[in-house]
Amino acid sequence: MRGITQQTLHFARAQDGTSLACQVRGAGHPLVLLAGQANNHHWWDRVREDFHATHRTITLDCRGTGVSGKPKEGYSTRHFAEDVIAVRDHLGIERADLYGTSMGGRVAQWVAARHPQRIRRLVLGCTSPGGPHAVERDASVRRALAQADPGAAHTALLDLMYSPAWLATHPGPHTTLGDRGMPPHARPGHLVASNEHDAWDVLPRVSAPTLILHGEEDRLTPPDNVALLATRIPHATTHVFPDARHAYFEECRQEAGALVSQFLAETPR
Template sequence: MRHATTSDGVRIAYQIEGQGPPLVLLSGQANDHHWWDGVRNDFHSAHSTLTLDYRGTGESDKPDQPYSTAGFAQDVIAVLDELGIDRADIYGTSMGGRVAQHLAARYPDRVGALVLGCTSPGGTHGIERDNEVRKSLAQPQPAARQALLELMYTPAWLATHQGPYNTLGDPDMPAYAKRRHLAASNQHDAWDILPDIAAPTLVLHGTDDRFNPAANAPLLAQRIPFASMHLIPGARHAYFEEFRAIASPLALDFLATARQR
């Protein structure tokens, strides 16, 4: 566990594993680097992996001030600067995909190839989850947790995997930081800058994702100039974990091909 300090004095915890060209893995809203624990090793055949704890999560500082996906992208740049990494591939899922959009559009010289998973352009163009999903997540605990599990994973997976589930949020995160993360994700709107993304891009999404509807995938793929799309049949929001046998090779093959261009 190491730390980088941002321009506004916030300490961001980061973690490096493996060897090879760097691949930055960006987790979902209100989650720390443990989001990737189940699949991180999949990428070490070809890459070193770099994760971080967003401000407000994990071992990073937790200032009670507004957060934004663009600000999280600046924090990623601070970590890359700390490590002397001029250019890295980026794989962001859920809110991490929103952060990755800002990285690729605003810092094009720092991004090699881009994978956007189960994410959205946000704003008025993004497709929001339906009211039934919202109501299920607003239930008292433990019903809300069960609803979130069922949005993340299929019944078959839940019946055979008892956890721990690392995609349900940082359990030690302060309540105010959770609210700040929710606001950052809800206020994301990258529609106008998506055409500025010059990196070769792969958009991945599960067809049965209701947490972040799969209809967002073609919006991104059509808006980003050098993008392709792959939908994983039957997968829900945590496609990258439950369907890792499909998703990880797709990402690795894409990154290898992009590197050869």
């Protein structure tokens, strides 16, 4: 079993003064890990150690989550992207690798498009370009997640994240199902940020070599978005994991971790 690398906690300041908690582990080239909608840094708990042979990992509690500030405003993927830059500036990180999943992948698109000189390599997982060009989840998924019964909604989300076969041998607890400590205004703020994301026009500005990963059975973010992203981002390669759902990075941990590590180790263009 891998040992747990020591973690240090830092607090950066966003442009609007919001406190941004960030967690740093390991040594080596910096790798920033961005979590999904309404989740804090614990999203990465199961897989983070896989990158510490070569990288120092940096996570953050996105505004509204964890021990970061929870303002009334500033909930958009563009704003979240500038928060990522504020964290990197605070830590003195000029250039880094970036791995964003789900809404974190949407945020990563803006970071890479707006600040191309600061991204060495980019990994996008279970995400989409957003806007009218994206392939959206179907109405049945939205209804399942919007159920009034919290237990039923939780069960529906669990089914969207993981296959039944994987859940049978991994009973949890699962750290990808949302931050329960979010205040009432922050959770819908995250939902609106994700729903209103549209980076289609700026994706061609991404200059970093990019790896796009997805689960074949992902109903939360349909896998048809992989090809859409790949057509817009220069220097993009893709991989789809058979039978995996939204949280492919956990369910296919060994293969996904190896693919990402190999990609990050390649000589930059």
